[in-house]
Amino acid sequence: MVDPPRGTFPYGSSPTPAAHTAAQPPTPLxxxxxxxxxxxxxxxxxxxxxxxxxxxxxxxxxxxxxxxxxxxxxxxxxxxxxxxxxxxxxxxxxxxxxxxxxxxxVAYVPQTESVDWNFPVSVADVVMMGRYGRMNLLRRPRPQDRQAVRESLERVALWDLRDRQIGELSGGQRKRAFLARALAQGAxxxxxxxxxxxxxxxxxxxxxxxxxxxxxxxxxxxxxxxxxxxxxxxxxxxxxxxxxxxxxxxxxxxxxxxxxxxxxxxxxxxxxxxxxxxx
Amino acid sequence: MEALLWLTEPLSHAFMVRALLVSLLVATVCGLLSCFLTLKGWALMGDAVSHAVMPGVVIAYALGLPFAVGAFVFGVGSVALIGYIKQMTRIKEDTVIGLVFTGFFALGLTLISKLRSSIDLTHILFGNVLGISTADIQQTLLISALVLAVLLVFRRDLILFCFDPTHARSIGLNTGALHYLLLAVLSLAAVAGLQTVGIILVVAMLVTPGATAYLLSDRFDRMSWIAIASAMLSSVVGIYASYWLDASTAGCIVLVQTGLFLLAFLLAPRHGLLAQRSR
Structure with missing residues (x-):
C-alpha cells in the first residue's frame, strides 16, 4: 500500500495539537x-x-x-x-x-446492533445511499455517483462483493461497507x-x-x-x-x-x- | 373448453369485470406499499389506520362527501394522535396504537348505528367489491394514482428511511416529512384497500404480499414486483373463487394471499422452512 504524500493537510499525520483541559481555554489553532x-x-x-x-x-x-x-x-x-x-x-x-x-x-457509522441486516439491499445499494445527499430529488445515480461508489468499495476491498445482500457479509465486511458509504458521501x-x-x-x-x-x-x-x-x-x-x-x-x-x-x-x-x- | 368457460363465464357480468379491475388496481397499490410496511415494521400501524378510518367513512357518507376525504382525515388524525399521546406520556407505542384505533373504530360503529343512513355496515367491514359504484371506482383510481406516484418518486428516500433513518437524517433528508408521507400514503392505501376487502381484512392487503415477497427476495425491486404479483394473483383467484363457490369475496382474496404466504414460508428457496431444515 502506497501512502499518499504527507503534509498536504494541516496535521497530516503528526504532530498532534497540545492538550487542553476544559479549565484552560486553548490557544488559537x-x-x-x-x-x-x-x-x-x-x-x-x-x-x-x-x-x-x-x-x-x-x-x-x-x-x-x-x-x-x-x-x-x-x-x-x-x-x-x-x-x-x-x-x-x-x-x-x-x-x-x-x-x-x-x-x-459529517458521516455517521451506526452500531452493528442497530442495523437490520436482513434488509433487502445490496452492498452497492448501501454505499450508494452515501450519495443521496448529493443527488436530485429522484436520487437517480449519475456516472459520478457510480464512480464514487466503485472507488469507495475498491478502497475497502468489497468491490467483488458489491452485489451481495448486506447481511451476507461477514462482521468485518459489514463494518467496511458502512465505512465505504462514509467515503462515498465524501465526509x-x-x-x-x-x-x-x-x-x-x-x-x-x-x-x-x-x-x-x-x-x-x-x-x-x-x-x-x-x-x-x-x-x-x-x-x-x-x-x-x-x-x-x-x-x-x-x-x-x-x-x-x-x-x-x-x-x-x-x-x-x-x-x-x-x-x-x-x- | 370447459376450463375456458370456467374463466370466461364470470366476465360476462359487468360487475365481475369491474370488481376484477378495481381489485387489480388496489392490489398494485397495496402490494407495493406492503413492502415498505413490512420492512419498517409498521404492520400494527396499518391495522390501526385501517380501523381508524371507519368514522370518517361514515361521516363522509352521511354528508354526501367522497368517502376517501373522511377516511383520509381520520386516518391521518389517528396517526397524529398516536404520535402525540406517545410523546406526551410514558405509555408504550403498541399500547397507544391499540387504544387509539379501537376508540376510533368504536366511534364509527356508534355513528353508523345512530345515523341510520343507507350505509351497510357489512359493506364497510367486509368490503363490497362486487357491488362497487362508479363514483367509488373513480375515487379508487384517483387514490391509487396518487399513492403510486408518491411511492415511485420517493422510492429511494423511503427505502433509506426504512433502512437507516439516522443516516438519512445526517445527510440532510427530512425524515420527519418522510415519516408522515409514508403514513399519509398508508391512510390512502387503506381506503383503497377497504373497497375490496373491507376494514377488518385490509391489513392483510397491506402486510401479507410484502411478507410473502420478503421470504422470496433479497432485493427491494424484486421484492416489490413479487409483492405486487402475489397481490394481483390473490385478487383474481379470490374473486373467481368467490364467484364459483358463492363465498365471501374478501374472505377468498385474503385466504389466497395467506395460502401464497404459506407456500413461500414452506418452499422459499433460501428463507423457507424446508431450505432452512436442509441446511
Missing amino acids: PPERITVEGLCVDYHGVVALHEASLRVAAGSICGLVGMNGAGKSTLFKALMGFVRPSRGTIRINGAPLAQARREQA TVLLLDEPFNGVDIRTEGLMVELFEQFRREGRSVLISTHDLAHVRGFCDQVVLINRTVLAYGAIDEVFTEENLARTFSAVMAGLEASPGGIR
Missing part, C-alpha cells in the same frame, strides 16, 4: 475539523451536556471516552444537527452545521458509535488500518468507546466526557489517571444507561 464551544444540550430540563468545548484537528483518530449516559450520544447528535443546543456553537471545517450538512461533511468527519462491539481482532486490525488511511488523507475519525485499550492502541487524540468535556487533546497528555478517574466518576454522571444507537 490552525483549521480544525470539529470545533465545539460552550455547548449545552438539555432534554426537557435534564442536562445532557453542559459547557462542552473541544477541538478535533484535521487528520486525526480521536477517541470519545465516557460512561453510558455521559453524553457521547448527545454529542454525536449535536454534531449531526439532530438536537438544538440551548447554548454554544458547533463548527465543522470552520463552517456552521447547516453548511457542513450541505457539503455532506471529512466520521462519527463511529462503539465500532468494535462484537468485532473480532482481525476485523479490528483492518478497521484501524482504514482509520489510519483516513487520517493521512486529513479526515478526522471520532470513535465513541468505553474501552480504554482501544484508545491507547491507535487513537492520537482523545476527548474525555462526563456530562461536559473534562479534557481533550493529545493522548499522552490527556490520558492521565486523574482525568480518567473524573471521567468514570459516577458522582458527576449519575444518569441511567442508555443502550442502543442513535435514533
Whole structure:
C-alpha cells in the first residue's frame, strides 16, 4: 500500500495539537475539523451536556471516552444537527452545521446492533445511499455517483462483493461497507458509535488500518468507546466526557489517571444507561 | 373448453369485470406499499389506520362527501394522535396504537348505528367489491394514482428511511416529512384497500404480499414486483373463487394471499422452512 504524500493537510499525520483541559481555554489553532464551544444540550430540563468545548484537528483518530449516559450520544447528535443546543456553537471545517450538512461533511457509522441486516439491499445499494445527499430529488445515480461508489468499495476491498445482500457479509465486511458509504458521501468527519462491539481482532486490525488511511488523507475519525485499550492502541487524540468535556487533546497528555478517574466518576454522571444507537 | 368457460363465464357480468379491475388496481397499490410496511415494521400501524378510518367513512357518507376525504382525515388524525399521546406520556407505542384505533373504530360503529343512513355496515367491514359504484371506482383510481406516484418518486428516500433513518437524517433528508408521507400514503392505501376487502381484512392487503415477497427476495425491486404479483394473483383467484363457490369475496382474496404466504414460508428457496431444515 502506497501512502499518499504527507503534509498536504494541516496535521497530516503528526504532530498532534497540545492538550487542553476544559479549565484552560486553548490557544488559537490552525483549521480544525470539529470545533465545539460552550455547548449545552438539555432534554426537557435534564442536562445532557453542559459547557462542552473541544477541538478535533484535521487528520486525526480521536477517541470519545465516557460512561453510558455521559453524553457521547448527545454529542454525536449535536454534531449531526439532530438536537438544538440551548447554548454554544458547533463548527465543522470552520463552517456552521447547516453548511457542513450541505457539503455532506459529517458521516455517521451506526452500531452493528442497530442495523437490520436482513434488509433487502445490496452492498452497492448501501454505499450508494452515501450519495443521496448529493443527488436530485429522484436520487437517480449519475456516472459520478457510480464512480464514487466503485472507488469507495475498491478502497475497502468489497468491490467483488458489491452485489451481495448486506447481511451476507461477514462482521468485518459489514463494518467496511458502512465505512465505504462514509467515503462515498465524501465526509471529512466520521462519527463511529462503539465500532468494535462484537468485532473480532482481525476485523479490528483492518478497521484501524482504514482509520489510519483516513487520517493521512486529513479526515478526522471520532470513535465513541468505553474501552480504554482501544484508545491507547491507535487513537492520537482523545476527548474525555462526563456530562461536559473534562479534557481533550493529545493522548499522552490527556490520558492521565486523574482525568480518567473524573471521567468514570459516577458522582458527576449519575444518569441511567442508555443502550442502543442513535435514533 | 370447459376450463375456458370456467374463466370466461364470470366476465360476462359487468360487475365481475369491474370488481376484477378495481381489485387489480388496489392490489398494485397495496402490494407495493406492503413492502415498505413490512420492512419498517409498521404492520400494527396499518391495522390501526385501517380501523381508524371507519368514522370518517361514515361521516363522509352521511354528508354526501367522497368517502376517501373522511377516511383520509381520520386516518391521518389517528396517526397524529398516536404520535402525540406517545410523546406526551410514558405509555408504550403498541399500547397507544391499540387504544387509539379501537376508540376510533368504536366511534364509527356508534355513528353508523345512530345515523341510520343507507350505509351497510357489512359493506364497510367486509368490503363490497362486487357491488362497487362508479363514483367509488373513480375515487379508487384517483387514490391509487396518487399513492403510486408518491411511492415511485420517493422510492429511494423511503427505502433509506426504512433502512437507516439516522443516516438519512445526517445527510440532510427530512425524515420527519418522510415519516408522515409514508403514513399519509398508508391512510390512502387503506381506503383503497377497504373497497375490496373491507376494514377488518385490509391489513392483510397491506402486510401479507410484502411478507410473502420478503421470504422470496433479497432485493427491494424484486421484492416489490413479487409483492405486487402475489397481490394481483390473490385478487383474481379470490374473486373467481368467490364467484364459483358463492363465498365471501374478501374472505377468498385474503385466504389466497395467506395460502401464497404459506407456500413461500414452506418452499422459499433460501428463507423457507424446508431450505432452512436442509441446511
